[in-house]
Amino acid sequence: MPIIELKDVRKTFRTPQGLPVKAVDGISLAVERGETLGIIGESGSGKSTLGRLILRLIEADSGTILLEGEDIRALSKAQLRKRRRHWQIVFQEPFASLNPRLTIRQIVEEPLIVAKAYGSRAERLRRVADTLEEVGLSQEFLDRRPANLSGGQQQRVGIARCLVTDPSLVVLDEPTSSLDLTIRASILRMLAKLQVSRGLTYVFVSHDIETVRHFCSRVAVMHRGRFVETGITDDVLSNPQQPYTQALMSAAMPPIPYTPEEKATMA
Numbered sequence: 093m094p095i096i097e098l099k100d101v102r103k104t105f106r107t108p109q110g111l112p113v114k115a116v117d118g119i120s121l122a123v124e125r126g127e128t129l130g131i132i133g134e135s136g137s138g139k140s141t142l143g144r145l146i147l148r149l150i151e152a153d154s155g156t157i158l159l160e161g162e163d164i165r166a167l168s169k170a171q172l173r174k175r176r177r178h179w180q181i182v183f184q185e186p187f188a189s190l191n192p193r194l195t196i197r198q199i200v201e202e203p204l205i206v207a208k209a210y211g212s213r214a215e216r217l218r219r220v221a222d223t224l225e226e227v228g229l230s231q232e233f234l235d236r237r238p239a240n241l242s243g244g245q246q247q248r249v250g251i252a253r254c255l256v257t258d259p260s261l262v263v264l265d266e267p268t269s270s271l272d273l274t275i276r277a278s279i280l281r282m283l284a285k286l287q288v289s290r291g292l293t294y295v296f297v298s299h300d301i302e303t304v305r306h307f308c309s310r311v312a313v314m315h316r317g318r319f320v321e322t323g324i325t326d327d328v329l330s331n332p333q334q335p336y337t338q339a340l341m342s343a344a345m346p347p348i349p350y351t352p353e354e355k356a357t358m359a
């Protein structure tokens with residue numbers, strides 16, 4: 093059974109002038125457990141909207157969305173709140189997505205409190221410390237606040253907050269595009285390791301073709317709310333069949349200079 097299954101999912105927004113924008117226009121897809129599906133496309137093609145629809149962070153207009161076999165559009169708000177801890181998202185801008193008034197400990201503990209399923213305070217705090225360690229942040233970060241962290245450290249906190257509830261599926265929405273190249277590589281390497289150690293499934297939204305090439309087993313190319321091409325990443329990116337993919341590739345940035353060791357851990 094695929095962990096994610098979408099059938100003919102649609103979402104139309106309205107511009108301030110009232111004109112319809114078909115952000116997601118009839119998308120069907122299946123993602124198997126442990127896979128990383130990359131979604132690429134230019135700005136405005138609908139990638140982030142699709143990522144949010146998959147987790148029901150926004151409501152679809154029509155279509156079916158099954159996560160682990162469960163029809164999430166049919167869940168009540170209360171049921172969805174309970175399930176949400178299994179299906180998480182990491183956002184592009186770590187600082188904007190972290191509450192500046194809270195300490196790192198409070199930020200990472202919050203999803204555990206909301207879920208009401210992780211034991212006593214002591215058990216929760218142990219889980220927080222363990223998860224922070226897993227993303228490379230020592231105990232000394234517990235009492236700091238987001239503003240006192242670097243961009244890379246903030247994103248590690250964002251990832252810890254997402255992993256602390258032990259999810260099976262994570263949508264990564266441009267998780268490294270606000271970071272410097274070297275930090276980007278170390279975060280991607282860590283995400284790749286966590287995927288293996290935790291058996292995670294990733295949906296990776298990105299406009300960076302080279303990152304997708306190294307990080308994703310399969311890729312879907314999105315244009316105006318539709319998939320124009322999907323397949324094994326190497327096949328699609330080495331031998332694009334559709335004119336849109338070819339154009340996207342030729343407009344791509346030069347390859348990021350990953351070291352051979354980084355490539356090996358990200359493959």
Ligand SMILES: Nc1ncnc2c1ncn2[C@@H]1O[C@H](COP(=O)(O)OP(=O)(O)OP(=O)(O)O)[C@@H](O)[C@H]1O
Pocket residue numbers: 105106107113114115133134135136137138139140141142299
């Ligand atoms: N809340 C909203 N209200 C109105 N229009 C929206 C909303 N969210 C997205 N859109 C529009 O839907 C389309 C798809 O946007 P989306 O953010 O999903 O694209 P994207 O491929 O993720 O782009 P980017 O790479 O710039 O984030 C765009 O035309 C966008 O302006």
